Amino acid sequence: METNTRLVVKVDQDLEDIAPGYLENRRKDVGLLSTALEQNDFNTVKMIGHRMKGSGAGYGFDFISETGSRIEQAAIARNTPIIRDCMDQLTDYLDSIEVIYV
Amino acid sequence: MAAADHILVIDDDQEICQLIADFFQKNGFQVTTSHNSKGLQEVLDRQKVDLIVLDLMLPDEDGLIVCRNLRSRSNLPVIILSARGEEMDRIIGLEMGADDYLPKPFHPRELLARVKSVLRRTRTSPEEMEDNDSHALYRFAGWTLDVPTRQLYTEKGEKIFLSGGEFALLRVFLNHPNRVLTRDQLLAFSHGREIEPYDRTIDMQISRLRRRLNDDPKSPELIKTVRSLGYVFSTRVERTDSKS
Numbered sequence: 001m002e003t004n005t006r007l008v009v010k011v012d013q014d015l016e017d018i019a020p021g022y023l024e025n026r027r028k029d030v031g032l033l034s035t036a037l038e039q040n041d042f043n044t045v046k047m048i049g050h051r052m053k054g055s056g057a058g059y060g061f062d063f064i065s066e067t068g069s070r071i072e073q074a075a076i077a078r079n080t081p082i083i084r085d086c087m088d089q090l091t092d093y094l095d096s097i098e099v100i101y102v
Numbered sequence: 103m104a105a106a107d108h109i110l111v112i113d114d115d116q117e118i119c120q121l122i123a124d125f126f127q128k129n130g131f132q133v134t135t136s137h138n139s140k141g142l143q144e145v146l147d148r149q150k151v152d153l154i155v156l157d158l159m160l161p162d163e164d165g166l167i168v169c170r171n172l173r174s175r176s177n178l179p180v181i182i183l184s185a186r187g188e189e190m191d192r193i194i195g196l197e198m199g200a201d202d203y204l205p206k207p208f209h210p211r212e213l214l215a216r217v218k219s220v221l222r223r224t225r226t227s228p229e230e231m232e233d234n235d236s237h238a239l240y241r242f243a244g245w246t247l248d249v250p251t252r253q254l255y256t257e258k259g260e261k262i263f264l265s266g267g268e269f270a271l272l273r274v275f276l277n278h279p280n281r282v283l284t285r286d287q288l289l290a291f292s293h294g295r296e297i298e299p300y301d302r303t304i305d306m307q308i309s310r311l312r313r314r315l316n317d318d319p320k321s322p323e324l325i326k327t328v329r330s331l332g333y334v335f336s337t338r339v340e341r342t343d344s345k346s
Binding site for chain 2: 012014015017018022025050051053054055056057058059062065
């Protein structure tokens with residue numbers, strides 16, 4: 001999705017070395033989630049959501065933790081539309097985020 | 103220069119491990135990570151660890167059980183991390199012997215503050231000890247140690263000679279009863295210096311102190327050896343202040 005709106009997120013400068021890699025891994029998560037959904041593998045979806053929930057805010061990305069939590073809950077409910085909605089939102093977030101290290 | 107505090111992180115999420123390792127290393131800590139409880143024991147068997155950060159949801163064992171087992175054999179400080187975040191988990195974690203509990207997600211700065219706090223709490227520097235017990239009278243297992251006069255007495259009131267090193271070591275144990283102390287800690291607390299490779303000072307003084315206390319070295323009751331860790335002074339200690 002094309003967007004002109006940049007979403008500025010302030011991240012601890014001590015995490016400057018690892019935060020870009022963390023965001024890159026979330027892009028990979030979107031692919032993994034898509035594959036898992038095609039296979040109705042809700043356990044994997046739940047596990048990915050659980051890990052996003054546990055780690056996102058630690059790196060400074062609260063939205064990732066919130067989205068991970070919603071994915072985890074949707075996986076428990078086997079609710080594919082909500083999971084897909086979360087994946088879209090996550091992709092938008094990753095496309096629009098601008099990280100400033102403070 | 104003092105060695106960096108060594109933090110062992112047990113979490114199956116590699117990105118949590120990386121987050122903690124990177125952040126703590128930048129703040130002067132040595133960090134080792136493991137993704138399961140088996141790895142925890144392997145690290146403890148070969149390295150000195152100052153504090154463990156333990157996730158509750160491990161692939162091979164429940165973190166609460168790991169914490170309980172750990173506490174049954176050592177006093178190594180433990181901070182539990184968990185995405186569960188329920189109050190009951192926190193209570194159970196603390197009851198299992200954890201020193202602190204932090205729900206996920208957490209900010210690494212908060213974890214850093216908690217680690218420093220727990221390390222401060224679980225350590226007593228020799229200087230603090232000097233201030234704290236310089237007028238103390240300790241009673242343990244029928245023995246009495248009078249700190250101001252540096253005299254050790256048997257149950258019948260007989261004086262037992264202690265060398266300066268033995269006195270310092272006994273005083274450290276009396277300050278930290280029923281807590282595993284590593285050789286490094288014993289040497290730092292009793293002599294104010296760091297252990298060196300092949301340094302057997304503490305083991306030799308332990309051996310002599312056991313003789314003074316009639317503690318059978320083959321089956322000690324007071325100063326017990328904790329394999330791969332150090333020693334624990336295993337008895338009830340009563341303390342009164344001779345000033346009061």
